[in-house]
Amino acid sequence: MGVIVQKFGGTSVGSIERIAQVADKVARFRHDGHQVVVVVSAMSGETNRLLGLAHELQEQPLARELDVLLATGEQVTTALLSMALNQRGVAAKSYTGSQVRILTDDAHTKARIRDIDDSRLQADLAAGFVLVVAGFQGVDEQGNITTLGRGGSDTTAVALAAALKADECQIYTDVDGVYTTDPRVVDDARRLDRITFEEMLEMASMGSKVLQIRAVEFAGKYKVPLRVLHSMKEGPGTLITLEDASVMETPTIAGIAFNRDEAKLTILGVPDMPGVAYRILGPIGDANIEVDVILQNVAEDNSTDLTFTVGRADLPRAQAVLEQVASELNAREVRVDSRIAKVSVVGVGMRSHAGVASTMFRALSEMGINIQMITTSEIKISVIIEEKFMELAVRALHSAFELEQAPAANIAN
Incomplete structure (x- = not known):
């Protein structure tokens, strides 16, 4: 079996019970023989709580210190999920962005990824570990902690999938895929089996909140197959990939x-x-x-x-x-x-x-x-x-x- 990168957002890991459910899901993939890398966000509400603490002390917090503070949210989740996996007999290791060495520029609070040193990850995957990586964060050339901006965990997952040449990057969220439009507006909106990177990028830029725009851009550039899945329900989700020239009757409109x-x-x-x-x-x-x-x-x-x-x-x-x-x-x-x-x-x-x-x-x-x-x-x-x-x-x-x-x-x- 190949390498799969899975990303779980804040609502998916918002409580100990939710973290336990994620651990069960990850364990099933590992038992099926896959090498698994899990990218996690901070528990839902945690980033806002940390921001509130910062603003209580300083109206305009220093960007460098703000990144140090915000990065702790994901660090908590990685440790808890690793504990849950080990309790289930699945060998797991947690990593912060700096431990992986996700190298970024020095634009604090909105850094961009420059390179990933995947040597430690490859060694631990080969040794049979599930790797739990903190999303949303990296480190600059001077060793300063940086963050990638809101929604940056999606970008972390796609970047790791590209570096590790993963078979698929799975984004688990609170919807079961990408729809032809918002089901809250159109009752008979339909989940798409697949959509191209170009279409998803346009949908995201027009207001669709399923995926972060930077993550879609990154996936398209490095040809990383993305799949959007529901974190609490089983189903095939939506595959985001290259345009398939073999499909004879490509739908005129995706959404x-x-x-x-x-x-x-x-x-x-x-x-x-x-x-x-x-x-x-x-x-x-x-x-x-x-x-x-x-x-x-x-x-x-x-x-x-x-x-x-x-x-x-x-x-x-x-x-x-x-x-x-x-x-x-x-x-x-x-x-x-x-x-x-x-x-x-x-x-x-x-x-x-x-x-x-x-x-x-x-x-x-x-x-x-x-x-x-x-x-x-x-x-x-x-x-x-x-x-x-x-x-x-x-x-x-x-x-x-x-x-x-x-x-x-x-x-x-």
Whole structure:
């Protein structure tokens, strides 16, 4: 049997009882002959508790010390799970990120992995141990503890799977796979048997919280097969992998993604001249505000209107910057709208199927939903609409593309 990397999040290890259940699951894989590496998060609520302690002492805690503090949450879980496994007769060893030597840069609280020294891990796997590794953390060149940011345990798991050339990286969470859309919005949303890295990356960037975006990027780059599974229920989950050219009838659309965290800004009556887009968006970028959808219209009076969207939390800062820019450019007006949402259809099948856009726009039209902005990529079409119509739009599109039905080519899977 090959190497399997399994990652369990905070809710999966949120109590001694849950840790015992995880130990039972891991033990079954080990008894089946697999070499197993387990990556764990801190127990649910622990990271927030530690953050609260830090902020009680210091309004802006020093990033280096904050990383030292937060890394203890995962260390507790690794020790407890290792104890539980050993109690079940499964030889297990716990590792912190520094003991593995997950080498990162020195960007405290948001470090990125540079290299992994897998020599100790390989030796212990060969000796028959289950390895329990603290997610979310590493060490820089100077030996300082670093953390990878929220959701960083997913990235740790994928990185270890890549370094160890694992057969599969299994992400255990509180859902049983990736769905065609959020089942809380569409009752007949369907669990996908498989989805490509590209599709999952688009779904994650559009608001799907099943996997962390960095982990999906990492998995795609190093071609690590990912599987999303429920931590407390048995089932096949969803496999995230390369596009399978052998599948003759690839579904046109994999899913419908949506994001409420959007706000729209428009600057009206700007002189239409070279460089004006940079003069507007340059200061926005300098303020470290990410811009999403952009639309520019040129009027007959040689003026232009430019509209763009940002994360809703960034709206106040973006508005302040844009008001200053408007004054410098003698623009007519600045308008903002925080009551918008983005809805997207995602699927690699778009590359070879015509009519996706027309099907999307017809479905929205039939529901009386006005489209404010449109953006496209090779495998995605996104629209900006009024937030109050978002769930209606998701349900209409899910039905229009018949996503509740399993594709014929995939039924046997």
